[in-house]
Amino acid sequence: MSSKLKSLLGDVLEPGERRIVFSSYDVIGDIIIMKIPNSLQYKKYIIGKRLLENTKHAKCVFLQTSSVDGGFRLRKLELLAGADRTVTEYHEHGCRFKVDVSKVYFSPRLSTERHRIAEKVKDNEIITNMFAGVGTFSILIAKQNPRSTVFSIDSNPKANILCLVNAKLNKVQDRVFPFCGDAKYIAGNLLAGLSHRVLMPLPEKAKEFVDSAIACLNDKRGSVHYFAHIRAHNKRDAVNEGKLATTEAFRHYNHVVGTTRIVREVGPRLYQIVSDVLISNR
Ligand SMILES: C[S@@+](CC[C@H](N)C(=O)[O-])C[C@H]1O[C@@H](n2cnc3c(N)ncnc32)[C@H](O)[C@@H]1O
Incomplete structure (x- = not known):
């Protein structure tokens, strides 16, 4: 307590x-x-x-x-x-987000991670957020990086509409583009070859979407932020296991696993991790 x-x-x-x-x-x-x-x-x-x-x-x-x-x-x-x-307005890092807590996923506990990734974006980057929810990562990135463009995918239509509303609320509607549907198809086909950076914040299932994430990278190279759930005895083990799990998920592609960090503890001995993965085409 x-x-x-x-x-x-x-x-x-x-x-x-x-x-x-x-x-x-x-x-x-x-x-x-x-x-x-x-x-x-x-x-x-x-x-x-x-x-x-x-x-x-x-x-x-x-x-x-x-x-x-x-x-x-x-x-x-x-x-x-x-x-x-169940509808409210949440404020984070200078952005405003309209959220319906009963109809969309939302967690204030990812705030540090959202800020960390937004800080990594460089001028003129095109980013695909495969599991965007109400647009938290997408809008924060667009707001902090006025020359970035973000494709913001979610299969939940209510999250998608709120992403549109939130993009307007934060005056980034000209650079955050919500797509409603399965990220596997949208990232892998509709948006193929366009992005420099891909976010995969669906730790339960991100592994199933690796091929689509790579397909949406420009020239099959760029940065991927890969989220996963890892069972481990402690945080240090979770980071080591997380690195291994990331390497396994990207084994078919030329890649380097950079930072792996704990996002949060989600249960007894269960950790959400994120790995920054650099993909190269040779
Ligand atoms: C863990 S939430 C992350 C939300 C958001 N990134 C955030 O931080 O608030 C995962 C999101 O992925 C969406 N989702 C699940 N399966 C999907 C799929 N196949 N394609 C696109 N979105 C999906 C869910 O609707 C949910 O909003």
Whole structure:
């Protein structure tokens, strides 16, 4: 339990209950999303109410009742306290993002990674983001690099529309182009040969899309940011295993795995990693 939650719930929980650890919560705009262990579910409404009352600017608290699941990577939510609304505006690195937390994937925990990749982009780059969601990586890149162009693919039509809305909101609609559909086809065919850099932020499945990522590179060379989930005993092992998994995924192509880093821990001994891969055509 995070220390803030612990102090907020001091009088709500029995001493034994305080020892039950549950992961911290996410604040997305004015919406809070939290998880509560089964044994504390009977107190979920008072926990939600207390958190709402003590979080500046928060308007509602939702309980996450399922894991992030399905092709669109969505989670089920139950209202615990406050307004019954799932649309909000989230701010990050000077950008504004309209998000519907019940209809699209969104995580504030990728903020550092979004900034890191945006910093790598050079003048006049063309970038394909294969799994763009509401356009977080794409729009941040375009905003920070006024000479870049970003093709922003997602198979979830609601994410795609929000990407369009967010591109306008951030005044980059002339350089961020949303495509709705399967990245395998769109990157591998429609956008083949156009990009200098490709983002693959779908760690559960990115490996299946490597051929399409390479196909959309200009002259079959450039940078790929490859995301994966790695099971390991600790962070150091996860980085080493992540490098190996990346090499395996790109084994059919001339490549060098540069930095591999932990993006975040997503479960017990399960890490999300990203590798920066340099592809060359000889
Ligand atoms: C983990 S989310 C990443 C979203 C975004 N990059 C972000 O940071 O907020 C993965 C996204 O990939 C999309 N997706 C899943 N399968 C896809 C496919 N075959 N082609 C295109 N998009 C896909 C999902 O709808 C989801 O929005």
